[in-house]
Amino acid sequence: MDIEVLIEKWFNKKISLERIEKHCQQLRIKRRRILENIDLENIRVSCVQRQIHPVNSIERYIDLLCGFVGQAAKNNSYLIIFPEYNFFDLFGLIPGFCCLNQILNKRAIKAKDREKYREKEIGEDREEKSDLKENNHFLTTVFKGVAKPIEAGIKRIVSLLAKEYGIYIYSGSYILKEKEEIYNAGSLFDPEGNLIGTQKKMHLTDFEIKIGIRRASKMEVYSLPFGKVVCPICMDATYFETFRIAREIGADMVILPIANLEEYNLWKALRGIWPRVQESYLYGLKSSLNGWIAGMHFTGKAGIFAPLLMTEGKDGILSLSPSYEGNHLITADVNLKKLYEAREKAEYQEDKNAEFEEKYIEKTYGIN
Numbered sequence: 001m002d003i004e005v006l007i008e009k010w011f012n013k014k015i016s017l018e019r020i021e022k023h024c025q026q027l028r029i030k031r032r033r034i035l036e037n038i039d040l041e042n043i044r045v046s047c048v049q050r051q052i053h054p055v056n057s058i059e060r061y062i063d064l065l066c067g068f069v070g071q072a073a074k075n076n077s078y079l080i081i082f083p084e085y086n087f088f089d090l091f092g093l094i095p096g097f098c099c100l101n102q103i104l105n106k107r108a109i110k111a112k113d114r115e116k117y118r119e120k121e122i123g124e125d126r127e128e129k130s131d132l133k134e135n136n137h138f139l140t141t142v143f144k145g146v147a148k149p150i151e152a153g154i155k156r157i158v159s160l161l162a163k164e165y166g167i168y169i170y171s172g173s174y175i176l177k178e179k180e181e182i183y184n185a186g187s188l189f190d191p192e193g194n195l196i197g198t199q200k201k202m203h204l205t206d207f208e209i210k211i212g213i214r215r216a217s218k219m220e221v222y223s224l225p226f227g228k229v230v231c232p233i234c235m236d237a238t239y240f241e242t243f244r245i246a247r248e249i250g251a252d253m254v255i256l257p258i259a260n261l262e263e264y265n266l267w268k269a270l271r272g273i274w275p276r277v278q279e280s281y282l283y284g285l286k287s288s289l290n291g292w293i294a295g296m297h298f299t300g301k302a303g304i305f306a307p308l309l310m311t312e313g314k315d316g317i318l319s320l321s322p323s324y325e326g327n328h329l330i331t332a333d334v335n336l337k338k339l340y341e342a343r344e345k346a347e348y349q350e351d352k353n354a355e356f357e358e359k360y361i362e363k364t365y366g367i368n
Helices: 003-014 017-026 058-074 088-093 097-122 136-165 206-210 234-238 240-248 273-280 336-345 354-365
Strands: 043-051 079-081 168-178 181-189 195-200 221-224 227-230 253-258 283-293 296-298 303-305 317-320 328-334
Touching (some): 003 088, 003 136, 017 136, 043 058, 043 303, 058 079, 058 136, 058 328, 079 283, 088 097, 088 136, 088 283, 097 283, 136 168, 168 253, 168 283, 195 221, 234 240, 253 273, 273 283, 303 328
Parallel strands (some): 043 283, 227 253, 253 283
Antiparallel strands (some): 221 227, 283 296, 283 303, 303 317
């Protein structure tokens, strides 16, 4: 029996649907209904920023998610969005992982300190690699092994929490395994606990390519009672085409979970959702995962963004986490009526140069 099969069997045991349902029942959540008579000028949404925290049981993981959903419900949000790689905490279920994780993280932190010293004192700029990050075959095996059990577990947890709290929930992303291929994907659930749809990541990082994650080639739009949404993932927001397509297929809001595998830098962060929102006249809802795991450091701020002139400070920000690390739940109200009015008034919005675009696409992608 190979290691991938052993990992899958272990996680099936640790993430049983029976345990999930039993624990959710014990939470005794007071079910609520807030989705009647929706005011399209006052739609409250929440985005999660959270730190990776390896857990030793599925029950602790449920409690972790439930805390955020409960707070969003208390804030009267219609929608809560979890971040990319929202399952990393479940690696704590692997025997001995927490000890190994501490060793790898300490080693990586020391390496980063040496890197900073070289940059400051010697002027040498060389990135030291994480031990596990460079072990591509091992990570591929682990991701394939955990994929099916974690997908089933997360979908069941999110479905139950959505139903009990009467709220729309984006699951954050997890590893989706189809036949022998793996994808980075996330799912959207309605307040009845029904799956609305699942979107795979379309633009991959170098790290994801190395460990064998496959890319998607299509983006779906989902109609909710308070507008149409699309759910690209992290790197997808680096490219303006993603948001241009979102507008073309009728989206009002873009759900964007992120987990940036790099040290936080404001200017690098600006490669993503904020400029895309300004270009496309869409609301941008960004959730974020941060912290250390297996020697890898993830950073990023959760934020809710709108076109510049629709925000009080004329900065395009409705709500933004105060830090790129730690746990935060940010909340803001979006107004579809104001969005549609802003689109009508935008002088250059949707301005097109067909001749340039044709040459751009041809030369960039080799398409005739």
